[in-house]
Amino acid sequence: xxxxxxxxxxxxxxxxxxxxxxxxxxxxxxxxxxxxxxxxxxxxxxxxxxxxxxxxxxxxxxxxxxxxxxxxxxxxxxxxxxxxxxxxxxxxxxxxxxxxxxxxxxxxxxxxxxxxxxxxxxxxxxxxxxxxxxxxxxxxxxxxxxxxxxxxxxxxxxxxxxxxxxxxxxxxxxxxxxxxxxxxxxxxxxxxxxxxxxxxxxxxxxxxxxxxxxxxxxxxxxxxxxxxxxxxxxxxxxxxxxxxxxxxxxxxxxxxxxxx
Numbered sequence: 363x364x365x366x367x368x369x370x371x372x373x374x375x376x377x378x379x380x381x382x383x384x385x386x387x388x389x390x391x392x393x394x395x396x397x398x399x400x401x402x403x404x405x406x407x408x409x410x411x412x413x414x415x416x417x418x419x420x421x422x423x424x425x426x427x428x429x430x431x432x433x434x435x436x437x438x439x440x441x442x443x444x445x446x447x448x449x450x451x452x453x454x455x456x457x458x459x460x461x462x463x464x465x466x467x468x469x470x471x472x473x474x475x476x477x478x479x480x481x482x483x484x485x486x487x488x489x490x491x492x493x494x495x496x497x498x499x500x501x502x503x504x505x506x507x508x509x510x511x512x513x514x515x516x517x518x519x520x521x522x523x524x525x526x527x528x529x530x531x532x533x534x535x536x537x538x539x540x541x542x543x544x545x546x547x548x549x550x551x552x553x554x555x556x557x558x559x560x561x562x563x564x565x566x567x568x569x570x571x572x573x574x575x576x577x578x579x580x581x582x583x584x585x586x587x588x589x590x591x592x593x594x595x596x597x598x599x600x601x602x603x604x605x606x607x608x609x610x611x612x613x614x615x616x617x618x619x620x621x622x
Contacts, residue, residue: 369601370412375582376553378505378526380471382415382441384576385600387593388557388584389416393424395588402432404590409436411597417443417529417555417584419476420457423464430465443472443555445509445529451489458497473497474507474529481508481519491524507555513539520546532556532581533565534574534614535621548580559583564621567613568595573604574614 371384387408395401405416405428416433418426426444433440442465446457454475461470475482475494482490497503507527508519516530520543528547532540533556547554556575565571575583587593604610 371600372414373579373582374553375472375505375555376527376547376580377551378472378507378553380415380441380505380553382582383413384582385413385596386415386417386555386582386584387413388586389418389429390422390425391586391588392418392428393422398428398431401428404587404593405429405432406436407590408587408593409433409440411593412600414439415441415443415582417445417472419445420461421445421447421476426461427464430467434466437467441471442467443474443507444470445474445476445507447476448490449488451493454490454493455497458493458502462502469502469504471504472507472527473503473505474509474527476509478510478512478515481515481522481524483522484524495524505553507553509557513543516543517546520550520552523550525552527553527555529555529557529584531558531561532575532583533559533561534571535561535565535618544578544581554578554581556581556583559585565617567617569599569604570610570614570617572596572599573606573610576603577606 372381375382392401418429444461446454448454448457484491494506498506505526508525509529510516519525544554560571575581585596
């Protein structure tokens with residue numbers, strides 16, 4: 363299938379060495395799209411316009427399955443990310459095998475552990491990290507990441523040196539502490555994946571939201587689009603980036619002050 367690629371920037375996702383599109387698609391809400399056919403068309407449209415990184419979760423089983431069903435003939439050209447919140451090493455491996463089956467693949471480029479309370483450690487008695495690193499060493503996983511919404515837990519994961527990427531909420535409304543987290547990732551060559559780039563729908567000014575995140579070269583926003591219109595809007599700003607000037611900074615600061 364030919365690709366109608368717009369201008370798309372690709373970056374190395376931290377020390378994972380995965381080359382991914384700076385516009386990434388969060389596929390955890392695919393089940394909310396009107397039909398399976400429309401979900402497939404949306405994914406294929408994203409791919410045809412240069413997006414090669416798709417993120418989902420075992421906790422969203424239907425969306426994980428829809429993603430797998432939609433990328434069969436383009437599997438070798440996309441980067442898949444999914445996640446688990448299993449409580450033991452054996453549960454991690456069970457979740458992983460289920461994800462492989464429903465997404466019809468032999469490998470997953472980025473496999474992430476999700477927790478707001480603790481960071482699996484190298485020699486943890488739960489066996490979680492041992493299972494994760496074992497998958498990486500066997501080449502079934504190319505990189506391992508950590509997902510959290512807790513700042514202290516995120517910092518601990520970064521400083522542990524055990525994870526290739528961090529996924530954390532980041533938007534123009536985020537506090538300065540989150541910006542410092544982004545910088546900590548850059549210093550440690552940890553890829554930063556920004557979940558909720560519109561702050562869960564609170565931000566409706568997409569040009570400002572897109573431009574704000576584009577200022578951080580190591581940040582890959584996950585846009586949770588659910589319609590072709592939303593996808594087209596995001597891709598428009600990939601092709602026509604907002605001008606980052608004094609007025610832009612003033613507008614961002616005005617909105618940040620309003621909400622914070």
